Amino acid sequence: MQVKDVAKSFFENGKEFKVLDLVRFDLSERDFVCVVGPSGSGKSTLLRIIVGLEKPTAGEVLFEGEPIRADNPQVAMVFQSFALFPWLSVEQNVELGLEAKGTPLEERRKIARKFIDAVGLTGFEDAFPRELSGGMKQRVGIARALAIEPLLLCMDEPFSSLDPLTAQNLRDEILQLWTNPDLPPKAVLMVTHAIEEAVYMADRVIVLSSRPGRMIAELEIDLPRPRNRKEPEFYGWVDEIYSLIV
Ligand code: ADP
Numbered sequence: 702m703q704v705k706d707v708a709k710s711f712f713e714n715g716k717e718f719k720v721l722d723l724v725r726f727d728l729s730e731r732d733f734v735c736v737v738g739p740s741g742s743g744k745s746t747l748l749r750i751i752v753g754l755e756k757p758t759a760g761e762v763l764f765e766g767e768p769i770r771a772d773n774p775q776v777a778m779v780f781q782s783f784a785l786f787p788w789l790s791v792e793q794n795v796e797l798g799l800e801a802k803g804t805p806l807e808e809r810r811k812i813a814r815k816f817i818d819a820v821g822l823t824g825f826e827d828a829f830p831r832e833l834s835g836g837m838k839q840r841v842g843i844a845r846a847l848a849i850e851p852l853l854l855c856m857d858e859p860f861s862s863l864d865p866l867t868a869q870n871l872r873d874e875i876l877q878l879w880t881n882p883d884l885p886p887k888a889v890l891m892v893t894h895a896i897e898e899a900v901y902m903a904d905r906v907i908v909l910s911s912r913p914g915r916m917i918a919e920l921e922i923d924l925p926r927p928r929n930r931k932e933p934e935f936y937g938w939v940d941e942i943y944s945l946i947v
């Protein structure tokens with residue numbers, strides 16, 4: 702995927718309100734990239750542009766050489782707010798993207814169960830979102846995204862509405878899933894305001910300035926995995942990114 706000089710402005714009463722400017726980076730197979738930036742730096746807007754839900758004011762996003770389209774089944778999204786349908790069961794929520802793709806019922810069941818199992822929710826297929834904790838809801842969100850077997854998984858602050866312990870467990874599980882070559886996706890793009898989280902998870906971190914979000918840096922995080930927050934090399938990276946933003 703190529704993000705080519707993307708800029709975005711919103712217009713209110715004829716007044717321009719610039720949120721993103723000159724964002725450019727590439728994503729290739731096996732990339733795990735985090736975009737970090739302060740609140741309001743346009744991270745969610747950037748992700749919406751990348752998945753084709755919003756048009757950039759300037760620049761473009763190419764996916765496998767073609768302009769990205771919102772109905773591209775190769776790209777899936779996980780939301781901060783989980784975005785589950787409360788009247789659908791876990792399994793039905795996970796099947797949604799497959800239904801949209803026209804996958805037959807039997808096949809849908811099979812795939813949904815595989816990914817419900819992958820995120821550790823076996824036994825909860827028939828539960829409704831209101832019966833689940835925040836962490837379990839986000840597992841459903843992740844299973845739903847993986848179920849369409851996307852090449853690119855996009856996540857918008859997926860852990861920021863979870864308590865710290867649940868968030869950390871889920872981070873580790875995502876990294877675990879990521880190392881399994883039999884599971885999609887081929888690349889992950891996550892946005893977050895949490896610098897530590899980005900250094901913990903990503904191979905590459907893209908740092909955005911505060912509004913309008915401009916690219917300040919693109920850093921290769923070459924720390925071995927599993928990463929240890931207590932090591933000087935770890936907080937060295939965290940400090941460096943802090944000093945870039947503040
Ligand atoms: P982040 O995710 O980094 O916190 P957002 O992308 O949500 O930032 O928003 C960046 C800025 O753009 C914010 O100031 C927000 O109010 C503004 N914004 C986002 N969406 C719209 C919209 N549809 N219309 C007008 N302003 C918007």
Ligand code: MG
Nearest residue numbers: 744745746858
């Ligand atoms: Mg946001």
